[in-house]
Amino acid sequence: MADILKRLAIFVAVLVGLCLFYMGYRQLYISTGWSWPFKVDQYAMPRLQDIVSRLWEPAATEQPPLVRVLAEKALFTAREAAAGFVIGAVVGIAIGVVFHFSNLFRRGFQPYVVGSQTVPILAIAPMVVIWLGGKGLPVWMPVAVISAFLTFFPVAINTLRGLDSTDPRKLELMRSYAASPLATLWRVKFPSALPFMFSAFKVAATASVVGAIIGELPSSIQDGLGGAILNFAQYYSLDPSALWATNIIAAALGIIFFLIVAIVERLVVRRAPENVA
Structure with missing residues (x-):
């Protein structure tokens, strides 16, 4: 519990520090008239209080507060991201295992796996939408596949590295027991x-x-954060705070995903056989 409180205190302290830096940077540039590397004004860097207050204002005429609208969109995007994460993790683990057991596949296909990450995701996304569209799948499924494209690579590489780094003494012990490759x-x-x-x-x-x-x-x-970002970007000159608020919600969603994985890691890794007395 003490460790959790310590981490929370550090997170809050860093967040406060970043906010103070943002406000100080903005005030310094406006008061001095500096224009490098870019001109600072209400459009380039809105006031923090304007961004926060915008969350509680109506998203548009006769609509609920922006924070409620963005929360609903964040939940929709979270479903797509969660599905993409699961698909990418499964595919990545499978690739890592295959490469670990087969040098032929590793030498033959690893360059292509690496090369796949050099292709801009914006170039692949329309292709995936066309390939999977009209197949009777949920409308968000192509988005989940696009998300999986970004997630499988680090999982595959780190799984391969982890499997290759197994202690040779443990492998020798399993061989002495005549354990099968699957059991090992x-x-x-x-x-x-x-x-x-x-x-x-x-x-x-x-x-x-x-x-x-x-x-x-x-x-x-239009039901996710991507649609909201695109919409508010078109009207940025009229309402810059709305786009900044949307970016904050998107960042918060990413932090939540990270924290969920970190919590699961503490539960799973701590209970791994080598950590159990």
């Missing part, structure tokens, strides 16, 4: 790879939110 994988290699895998899960969790938001743009989905 499940009882020794996977537990040893958990710290590597959860490091990747943390990266993939936040990437899944980014992938879901990006995937909503070519999908013409």
Whole structure:
């Protein structure tokens, strides 16, 4: 409990520090008239109080407060991101296991796995929407696949690294018991790879939110944060605080995904066989 309170206090302290830096930077540039690297004004950097207060104002005429609208959109995006995270994690783990057991597949396909991450996600997203559209799938499924495209790579690489880093003494012990490769994988290699895998899960969790938001743009989905960002970006000159508020909600969603993975890591890794007396 003390450790949780300490981490929470650090998080709050850093958040307050960032807010003070933002306000101080803004005030300094406005008072001095500096214009490098960009001109600071109400459009480039709205006041924090304006951004926060905008959350409690109506999203548009005769609509609920913006924070309620964005919360509903965040839940929709969270469903897409969660599905993409699961799909990407399963695919990534499978690729890592195959590469671990087969040097032929590792040498033949690893360059293509790496190369897949150099392709801009905005170039792939419309293709995925066309491929999966009209197949009777939920409207958010193509977005989940786009999100999975961003999540599988770190999971695959870290799973492979974790499996390759298993203590040779444990492997020798399993061979002395005549254990099958599957038993060795499940009882020794996977537990040893958990710290590597959860490091990747943390990266993939936040990437899944980014992938879901990006995937909503070519999908013409207006129910998620991607649609809100696109809409408020079009009217940025009239209402810049709305876009900034939406970005804050999107960042909060990514932090929540990260925290969920971190909590699961504490529960799972602590109970791994090598950590149990």
